[in-house]
Amino acid sequence: MKSDNNRHDIFFHAAQNMEELANSSVDLVITSPPYPMIEMWDEILGKQNPMIPIALKTDNPRLAFELMHQELDKVWSECWRVMKEGAFLCINIGDATRTVNGEFALYNNNTRIISSCEKIGFTNLPNILWRKATNAPNKFMGSGMLPCGAYVTLEHEWILIFRKGSKRTYKTATEKKERRESSFFWEERNIWFSDVWELKGVKQKIDKSPTRERNASFPLELPYRLINMFSQRGDVVLDPFVGLGTTTIAAILSERNSIGYEIDLKLKGIIEKNIETIDIDCANQSIRDRYLRHIEFIDERLSTKKEIKHFNERIGCKVMTGQESDLVFHFIKEISKDLSKLQYLTYEVEYYEDLPLTEIPFREENILFACR
Numbered sequence: 001m002k003s004d005n006n007r008h009d010i011f012f013h014a015a016q017n018m019e020e021l022a023n024s025s026v027d028l029v030i031t032s033p034p035y036p037m038i039e040m041w042d043e044i045l046g047k048q049n050p051m052i053p054i055a056l057k058t059d060n061p062r063l064a065f066e067l068m069h070q071e072l073d074k075v076w077s078e079c080w081r082v083m084k085e086g087a088f089l090c091i092n093i094g095d096a097t098r099t100v101n102g103e104f105a106l107y108n109n110n111t112r113i114i115s116s117c118e119k120i121g122f123t124n125l126p127n128i129l130w131r132k133a134t135n136a137p138n139k140f141m142g143s144g145m146l147p148c149g150a151y152v153t154l155e156h157e158w159i160l161i162f163r164k165g166s167k168r169t170y171k172t173a174t175e176k177k178e179r180r181e182s183s184f185f186w187e188e189r190n191i192w193f194s195d196v197w198e199l200k201g202v203k204q205k206i207d208k209s210p211t212r213e214r215n216a217s218f219p220l221e222l223p224y225r226l227i228n229m230f231s232q233r234g235d236v237v238l239d240p241f242v243g244l245g246t247t248t249i250a251a252i253l254s255e256r257n258s259i260g261y262e263i264d265l266k267l268k269g270i271i272e273k274n275i276e277t278i279d280i281d282c283a284n285q286s287i288r289d290r291y292l293r294h295i296e297f298i299d300e301r302l303s304t305k306k307e308i309k310h311f312n313e314r315i316g317c318k319v320m321t322g323q324e325s326d327l328v329f330h331f332i333k334e335i336s337k338d339l340s341k342l343q344y345l346t347y348e349v350e351y352y353e354d355l356p357l358t359e360i361p362f363r364e365e366n367i368l369f370a371c372r
């Protein structure tokens with residue numbers, strides 16, 4: 001592998017033991033585990049502890065909830081081991097509602113994860129509420145228009161944010177340079193660092209497949225934002241519950257390395273297809289679209305006679321702050337598979353050193369991530 005190429009590995013076994021990873025080797029974790037007490041995940045969590053199906057069958061939902069979380073806790077502890085000091089852990093999770101033995105109740109996954117991650121030693125930082133709008137008329141639960149018998153509907157999920165230890169430090173000149181080149185635009189910061197995100201859920205692509213039924217991908221924009229917010233170029237991003245490989249693809253678009261773990265071997269072929277059918281032109285347009293949206297923002301500001309003091313020579317446009325003046329995009333040249341690895345998947349991604357933005361084919365519509 002060329003030293004400046006990025007690498008993406010996906011291992012197929014339980015993430016409770018990430019034996020391939022050294023202590024303190026990961027810069028960022030982004031993940032979405034199976035959601036305890038959401039029925040679609042009963043089977044896969046049940047296989048990890050045979051007491052879980054027994055607890056469910058014997059109408060002991062609180063015990064099942066606790067046992068499911070104990071399996072996730074082992075993964076959070078393993079994340080702690082492999083994460084570097086100052087690294088972030090971002091966990092997308094939804095709470096669950098369920099009726100067991102005639103009793104309807106909320107199973108609060110987010111608070112259970114926060115308390116266990118705090119026990120491990122992580123610091124919880126302001127979390128993001130991901131509002132998933134739904135207009136389905138049948139979404140309400142309970143006694144219709146009559147009081148006291150209805151429940152509010154869950155229309156959000158959480159992105160819980162933790163850090164291991166104190167703030168990351170940037171010591172060498174290279175680290176400082178990579179950090180500046182990985183900056184984001186001022187107007188992106190204003191959206192990304194809000195604690196409420198309004199992102200559409202993912203359209204189910206492989207509706208009829210048995211594995212797809214058990215898979216709930218997050219939208220590509222979600223890991224893409226988090227990667228850009230909490231890591232820099234060349235970093236290692238880990239997803240211990242990689243599913244269909246969305247985090248891997250976001251890492252490819254962001255010039256990071258990545259590692260994924262997936263317990264379900266049936267997903268291997270789907271992940272392979274997802275990565276190997278990435279249309280490079282399309283991916284590069286998605287990267288370039290950030291620039292186009294920035295230009296729109298700048299033009300709008302200039303049209304209202306607002307001042308913009310700074311200039312980014314690398315991409316040839318005005319920027320709001322001096323911190324954005326080294327921001328640069330590198331476009332994907334080639335994604336290749338390492339065929340010598342049979343037990344796991346390994347891809348290498350090469351980027352153009354200096355391909356100008358103008359060389360990326362133009363498309364009229366805003367296709368950010370829509371072309372997959």
Ligand SMILES: C[S@@+](CC[C@H](N)C(=O)[O-])C[C@H]1O[C@@H](n2cnc3c(N)ncnc32)[C@H](O)[C@@H]1O
Pocket residue numbers: 013014015016031032033034035044048215216217218240241242243244245246247261262263264267
């Ligand atoms: C919510 S899905 C993740 C979806 C993913 N974010 C995506 O966009 O495709 C959770 C995934 O974790 C996997 N999984 C469950 N338990 C696991 C474990 N102990 N280790 C690794 N993967 C596991 C499931 O098979 C499932 O694919």
